[in-house]
Amino acid sequence: MAKEVSNGSNHVTTKPPPEPSPLRRAKFFKANMRILVTGGAGFIGSHLVDKLMENEKNEVIVVDNYFTGSKDNLRQWIGHPRFELIRHDVTEPLLVEVDQIYHLACPASPIFYKYNPVKTIKTNVIGTLNMLGLAKRVGARILLTSTSEVYGDPLVHPQTEDYWGNVNPIGVRSCYDEGKRVAETLMFDYHRQHGIEIRIARIFNTYGPRMNIDDGRVVSNFLAQAIRDEALTVQLPGTQTRSFCYVSDMVDGLIRLMEGDNTGPINIGNPGEFTMLELAETVKEMINPEVEIMTVENTPDDPRQRKPDITKAKELLGWEPKIKLRDGIPLMEEDFRKRLGILRKN
Numbered sequence: 001m002a003k004e005v006s007n008g009s010n011h012v013t014t015k016p017p018p019e020p021s022p023l024r025r026a027k028f029f030k031a032n033m034r035i036l037v038t039g040g041a042g043f044i045g046s047h048l049v050d051k052l053m054e055n056e057k058n059e060v061i062v063v064d065n066y067f068t069g070s071k072d073n074l075r076q077w078i079g080h081p082r083f084e085l086i087r088h089d090v091t092e093p094l095l096v097e098v099d100q101i102y103h104l105a106c107p108a109s110p111i112f113y114k115y116n117p118v119k120t121i122k123t124n125v126i127g128t129l130n131m132l133g134l135a136k137r138v139g140a141r142i143l144l145t146s147t148s149e150v151y152g153d154p155l156v157h158p159q160t161e162d163y164w165g166n167v168n169p170i171g172v173r174s175c176y177d178e179g180k181r182v183a184e185t186l187m188f189d190y191h192r193q194h195g196i197e198i199r200i201a202r203i204f205n206t207y208g209p210r211m212n213i214d215d216g217r218v219v220s221n222f223l224a225q226a227i228r229d230e231a232l233t234v235q236l237p238g239t240q241t242r243s244f245c246y247v248s249d250m251v252d253g254l255i256r257l258m259e260g261d262n263t264g265p266i267n268i269g270n271p272g273e274f275t276m277l278e279l280a281e282t283v284k285e286m287i288n289p290e291v292e293i294m295t296v297e298n299t300p301d302d303p304r305q306r307k308p309d310i311t312k313a314k315e316l317l318g319w320e321p322k323i324k325l326r327d328g329i330p331l332m333e334e335d336f337r338k339r340l341g342i343l344r345k346n
């Protein structure tokens with residue numbers, strides 16, 4: 001019988017999922033759960049790996065091409081008997097025996113995903129196809145980290161999962177937002193056509209320790225600038241909004257989604273909404289009251305507002321974020337100061 005997994009609409013699988021490995025059914029041998037994390041050397045991926053490794057029943061395999069990630073983020077696990085790290089590009093097929101796949105591999109910061117847009121779209125489309133092919137072959141459950149960017153420049157606020165979005169298909173962000181939209185389509189087509197067990201998280205802006213110092217995203221930019229005594233660069237008009245989720249809350253949401261019975265898509269993010277000017281003022285006040293705030297040109301198609309409706313995450317996953325922006329900033333500041341080697345002036 002097909003397992004029925006609901007996404008909150010009237011969605012029912014028509015085909016039974018692929019058979020998992022016989023090891024899963026072995027009578028006398030309880031095997032560990034083998035979990036693949038693509039993009040596991042990146043910001044969210046490495047925090048996810050830390051959490052998964054806490055469970056002694058998990059074996060974790062990371063594949064990453066190190067475009068924006070780094071082995072350094074995983075240094076505490078290298079050499080651990082339950083951990084494996086493979087240099088691999090997800091645009092190439094991969095053969096590994098696993099039970100779950102967290103598919104994160106994709107550059108996430110606009111400056112990196114725009115750097116080689118054709119590669120970004122290949123990563124989203126061919127990379128996701130390859131991971132779905134793997135899930136089908138080994139009978140694994142697969143979770144895609146999609147994004148709030150699938151809503152484009154949203155005309156509905158806050159964004160609910162049933163909103164189809166307002167996306168420019170030929171703009172400079174399209175390699176990422178349209179790429180993720182196709183990735184979501186592929187996930188649902190494999191689910192309907194081949195019975196693959198899928199999970200889709202729509203992640204809203206996430207921040208925390210281990211972000212690249214020069215990642216280019218707004219929280220890491222403002223923090224690094226404040227610590228280095230450089231002016232905070234607010235892109236015009238400054239009234240655009242984002243809602244920022246601390247990384248430990250995000251990881252908790254992703255694991256709940258993977259372990260639960262709902263396909264999604266489910267928004268995972270913190271509904272606390274700030275304009276970029278408010279964010280700059282907060283960072284200035286908390287980190288360096290002397291620092292200047294300057295306005296600079298923006299880039300095309302920057303969404304004007306973004307805030308998740310997390311009713312579904314609350315109801316279906318029992319999840320909501322715990323860490324407010326003002327509590328998360330000092331945790332990230334400590335990590336940035338350590339890496340930049342700049343102590344706090346008192």
Ligand SMILES: NC(=O)c1ccc[n+]([C@@H]2O[C@H](COP(=O)([O-])OP(=O)(O)OC[C@H]3O[C@@H](n4cnc5c(N)ncnc54)[C@H](O)[C@@H]3O)[C@@H](O)[C@H]2O)c1
Pocket residue numbers: 038039040041042043044045063064065066067068069070088089090091103104105106107108109123127145146147148202203204205206207
């Ligand atoms: N951080 C956020 O605010 C946010 C928001 C929405 C969605 N997401 C999604 O979450 C995931 C992780 O984001 P992040 O913030 O940790 O970004 P990140 O750039 O730190 O991590 C991405 C990882 O994927 C790897 N990667 C990129 N292309 C690859 C390829 N072709 N093959 C193998 N590895 C590849 C990178 O080297 C890196 O380690 C991404 O899928 C992103 O789209 C993140």
Ligand SMILES: O=c1ccn([C@@H]2O[C@H](COP(=O)(O)OP(=O)(O)O[C@H]3OC[C@@H](O)[C@H](O)[C@H]3O)[C@@H](O)[C@H]2O)c(=O)[nH]1
Pocket residue numbers: 108109110147148149203204205206216217218219221222233234235236240241242276298299302303
């Ligand atoms: O130095 C900066 C950088 C950015 N910004 C502004 O800050 C806002 C957020 O920009 P970011 O680059 O951090 O991230 P964005 O919200 O544009 O996209 C992100 O959100 C969803 C995820 O999928 C990705 O991680 C990323 O695409 C934008 O309005 C941007 O104009 C600044 O004001 N100053």
